[in-house]
Amino acid sequence: MGIRFVLMVNKQGQTRLAQYYEYLNLEERRTLEGEIVRKCLARTEQQCSFVEHRNYKVVYRRYASLFFLVGVDNEENELAILEFIHLLVETMDRHFGNVCELDIMFHLEKAHFMLEEMVMNGCIVETSKSNILSPIQLMDKAS
Amino acid sequence: MNPFSSGTRLRDMIRAIRACKTAAEERAVIRKECAAIRAAISENDQEYRHRNLAKLMFIHMLGYPTHFGQMECLKLIASPGFPEKRIGYLGLMLLLDERQEVLMLVTNSIKQDLNHTNQYIVGLALCALGNICSAEMARDLAPEVERLLQFRDPNVRKKAALCTIRIIKKVPDLAENFITPAVALLKEKHHGVLLTGVQLCTDLSKVSTEALEYFKKKSIDGLVKVLRDLANSPYSPEYDISGITDPFLHIRLLKFLRVLGQGDVDASDTMNDILAQVATKTEANKNAGNAILYECVATIMSIEDNGGLRVLAVNILGRFLSSRDNNIRYVALNMLMKAITLDSQAVQRHRVTILECVKDSDASIRKRALELVYLLVNENNVKSLTKELIDYLEVSDPEFKGDLTAKICSIVEKFSPEKIWYIDQMLKVLSEAGNYVKDDVWHALIVVITNAPNLHGYTVRSLYKALQTAGEQETLIRVAVWCTGEYGDLLISNAGLLDVEDPITVTEADAVDVVETALRRYSSDLTTRAMCLIALLKLSSRFPSCSKRINDIVRYHKGSFVLELQQRAIEFNSIIEKHQKIRSALVERMPVLDEATFSGRRAGSVPAVASTSQGDPPKIPNGVVKPASAPLVDLLDLSSDDIQAPASSGGDFLQDLLGVDVSPATSQGTNQTQKSGTDVLLDLLSIGTPPAQSSTSMLDILSSSQDNKSSVDALGKLAPSPLAQASSPVESSPAMDLLGGFGTSQSVSVTNGPTFPAIVAFESSSLKVTFNFSKEPDSPQTTLIEAQFINKSPNVYSNFLFQAAVPKFLQLHLDPASSNTLPASGNGSVSQKLRVSNSQHGKKSLVMRVRINYKVNDKDVLEEGQISNFPRDL
Structure with missing residues (x-):
């Protein structure tokens, strides 16, 4: 299991999406998110995209006002996760059309469905954008 | 209808929350919404169930409790429509976890959905099962998942594959059933299926040696071909990422090859060509290409040795290290850590660059580089590397100093060629960053000082000089005060002068000044002050001329508000005034502290190298x-x-x-x-x-x-x-x-919390391994194990290497062993520290698989075993 959690956080440090692939209770999650967000948001553009925190390695990438943070274990290829974040953003872009924070807030469940199609149990399932989006588009048509 | 649940739609709720200016307002809005949802739940409101759950997910994300909505998830999953099911499953994955009993109730619904005729519903159920499946569910539902691995739709097959990974992790016994269907997935063309199939095979190999052997025999050629086709494939828009087709699949394949090639010469040979091709042909100007190269290097480093390939890999790392992209440098440092055990010569070549990275402005890179430097140190380069690091200590960021001092101290302790050098370096560290030095480090320094009788004079004089320039470093003050108390007479008399030092003139009053200043210093803490009082007591006997002055200082502290100091002052004052005749006997020099017992005790109680500093030491609870x-x-x-x-x-x-x-x-x-x-x-x-x-x-x-x-x-x-x-x-x-109790009782019973008996973890005809356990008091999940290896044979073991593996619910950290040579016939032993964190503390006991390699008479020997006799509750 490589990916432990996926977080989307805005510039103010508010969580906009959180998906954990291992169980943490509410209190643990809040502190973890707080610590990680503080650490990552303080870093500059030039610094590398990896932060070690507790036993996680956090790979993060910033898109406008939104930070995408992925917590992985030590075995995972950090560069690949960086690429994965980009793929996630491109997929969301294709669906929402230039995705922004509000899209994710107001369509939280859709963002989750997309993520669900891409990651399962901490592993990447699918990397083709059209494969990821087809079930979601199907639903949109039906409703 | 309930008046609360009527109006707000999901959108309106989100808007309301966004409009909140303070956290209190937000809490109020959420409290109101939660009340409405609870009311709706208790009225069994069908119509808005879907919307309520979506709201709950949002509330959950914000970090508020949502447990009351769990049953709603189950109801939605059980409903017939796809939209309801979909949101129900999503809620299930977000709001519940495998520990909750509610999960038992959902097993049946999932089972029905796995057998549903609609492939999307099957997909939903698989996805949920893959994310939250518990051991019981795994046993119940394994046959369904096994069948779905051959389902007609590839989107279901890929999810079934990942679901299987979860199942075999929960119940490794089930692995055998999945080997054949898993192999079939490797022949697929669909990337999703291939990606997950390869991952499944990798995980199968980890839990079952039978599977590993099977894959080695049957699938290496196939995998090599898949990788070759992928590497040579023409542009395919669907999977293209900056000019490379599906880097994720590349990486998965390379990872699996790594597992197969490890320790297997034939398998490694088979994949040499393709690895060389990937390593040379992959374009390194984009991140995706570098990700593949990085993984490829990792694989080359792990499989059986092939000279040419290793050179190629080390060259790639060298290129990475000199890259201007910080991400690339970071992974290069990361990989060099792994490479150092294989080819330390090659890594040593990059020493200068690595040392530069220690001084980088980026904390992540600094940390990696420092850890790497720590591994690079050996007897030959210790002096130059330590000098570099200590020089850097002067200019480094305050938050980095803790880590840096810990590492320097550990290096100095481990490799110091002679005591005088050790003392010199430690004094430099203490003067530069004494406030960041851990207690056990300066304790160790004092132990070393007492053990070097010919350096007592030199040390106390150096400390005196250091204190003049760096008087604000707490630990430096402590060591200086301690040494002044013990060896004050040597400070005055310049006794035992070494060739390298200049004599200094210090009067008795100067020496007392040092201690008095430390005692009066505003920021000195209780420990330092208490040490000062003792030093003064000692000096009162060593310097009769200052006795009066010392007594005055001590008497002043009789009125201290800190009980500890007050009591000491009263006691010492009484010794000075009333018990002249025994005073000199009381304040004799401390007997030499035993180094071996100290390091042994220390190893048992405190990890030698703590990687982060916790700031100031905790204040001692004041008796008052x-x-x-x-x-x-x-x-x-x-x-x-x-x-x-x-x-x-x-x-x-x-x-x-x-x-x-x-x-x-x-x-x-x-x-x-x-x-x-x-x-x-x-x-x-x-x-x-x-x-x-x-x-x-x-x-x-x-x-x-x-x-x-x-x-x-x-x-x-x-x-x-x-x-x-x-x-x-x-x-x-x-x-x-x-x-x-005086003079009679030597027995000691300090209650140290739970203790665990030592065990004989492993014993063969040639080797015995015992484990001693201790707990860190504030984290019951973490167990510190000290492994002791004893050689039972008459031959010396060289290249001794102990490896251990633990199941996923445990986390293992191995410190380096105290030596890699094990003396013959039990004439000494090697010890090694392990740290195990048990995420299932209290539920599962520890288990561990161990592998021990060593050379005896130039022949490699490998011993393996499983340890399951750990004490319970570790």
Whole structure:
């Protein structure tokens, strides 16, 4: 299991999406998110995209006002996760059309469905954008 | 309809929350929404169930409790429509976890959905199962998942594959059933299926050796072909990422090849060509290409040696290291850590670049580089590397200093060629960053100093000089004060002058000044002040001319508000004024501290290299704040309250220093003073303070690990055994107790919280491994294990390497072994520290698989075994 959690956080440090692939209770999650967000948001553009925190390695990438943070274990290829974040953003872009924070807030469940199609149990399932989006588009048509 | 649940739609709720200006407002909005949702749930409101759950997910994301919505998820999953099911499953994955009993109830719904005719519903159920499946569910549903691995739609197959990974992790016994269907997935064309299929095979190989052997025989050629086709494939828009087709699949394949090639020459040979091709042909100007190269290097480093490939890999790393992209440099450092065990020569070549990275502005890179430098140090380069690091200490960021000092101290301790060098380096570190140095480090320094009699004079003079320039470093002050107390006479007389130093002129008054300044220093903490008082007591005997002045200082502190200081001052004042005849015997130099026992104790109680600094050491609980009515209870109940942490290490160390059970010589030394000391003791302990209070301060001494040097000094001369005795449950009057126990009781019972018996973890005809356990007091999940290896054969073992593996619910950290050579016939042993965190603490006990490699008479020997006789509750 490589990916432990996926977080989307805005510039103010508010969580906009959180998906954990291992169980943490509410209190643990809040502190973890707080610590990680503080650490990552303080870093500059030039610094590398990896932060070690507790036993996680956090790979993060910033898109406008939104930070995408992925917590992985030590075995995972950090560069690949960086690429994965980009793929996630491109997929969301294709669906929402230039995705922004509000899209994710107001369509939280859709963002989750997309993520669900891409990651399962901490592993990447699918990397083709059209494969990821087809079930979601199907639903949109039906409703 | 309920008046609360009527109006707000999901959108409106989100808007309302966004409009909140303060956290209190947000809480109010959410409280109202939650009340409405609860009401809707209790009315069994069908219509808005879907919307309510979506709201709950949002509330959950914001970090508010949502447990009351769990049953709603189950109801939605059980409903027939796809939209309801979909949101129900999503809620299930977000709001529930495998520990909750509600999950039992959902097994049946999932089972039905796995058999549903609609492939999307099957997909939903698989996805949920893959994310939350528990061991019971895994057993119940494994046959369905196995069948779905051959389902007609590839989107279902890929999800079934990942679901299988979860199942075999939960129940490894089931792995066998999945080997054949898993192999079939490797022949697929669909990337999703291939990606997950390869991942499944990798995980199968990890849990089942049978599977690993099977894949080695049957699938390597196929995999190599898949990778070759992928690497040579023409542009395919669907999977293209910056010019490379599906880098994720590349990486998965390389990972799997790594598992197959490890320790298998034939398998490694088969994949050599394709690895060489990937390593040379992949474009390195984009991140995706570098990700593949990075993975490829990892694989080359792990499989069986092929000279040419290794050179290629090291070259790639060299290129990475000199890259301007920080991400690339970071992964290069990361990989060099792994490469260092294979080819330290190649890594040493990059030493200068790595050292530069230690000084980088980026904390992540610095941390990696520092860890790498730490591994690079050996006997030959220790001096130059230490110099570089200490020089850098001057200019480094404050937050990095903790890590840096810890590492420097550890390097210096481990590789110091001679004691004088060790002392010199440590003094530099203390003067530069003394406030960041951990207690055990300066404790160790003092132990080393006492063990180098010819350097006593040199050390105390160097400390004196250092203090003039760096008077604000707490630990430097402590060591200097301690040494001044012990060796003050050498400071004045310039005795034992080495060739390298210039004589200095220090008067007795100057030496007392040093201690007095430290005592008066505003920011000195209790430990330092207590040490100062002891140093003064010692100096009062060494410098008769300053005796009056010292007594004045001590007397001044009789009025201290800090009980510990007050009591010491009263005791010492009494020694100086009333007991002239025994004073010189009382304040003799400390006996030489035993290095071996110290390092042994230290290894048992504190990890040698702590990687992060915790800031200031915790303040010692002041006796005044303790309720005086129940001091003895406190004393006995060490494991239950806040003083537990220092007690577990401090107690041990104290006994150690006192020589209660180790060194008969020191016990004799104290016996001499006992005859005359008895009445003094009575005197000391009863002056001015009621008995109950004096035991409170006893507690302080016991509980303060920082304090031990000094407190031992005070009491070590007076009453070693009462100190030990103080923790056993006896009379109510401690003073009586102290005397009653005098000279008779050598047994020590410090309650250190739960203790665990040592076990023989592994034993064969040639080797014996024992484990000693200890717990960090504040984290019951973490167990520190000290492994001791004993060679039972008459031959020396060289290249000794101990490896261990643990199941997923455990996390294992191995420190380097104390040596890689194991002397013959049990003439000494090698020890190694392990740290295991148990995420299922209290539910599952530890298990571990171990592998031990060593060379005997130039032949490689491998021993393997499983350890399952760990004590429960670790």
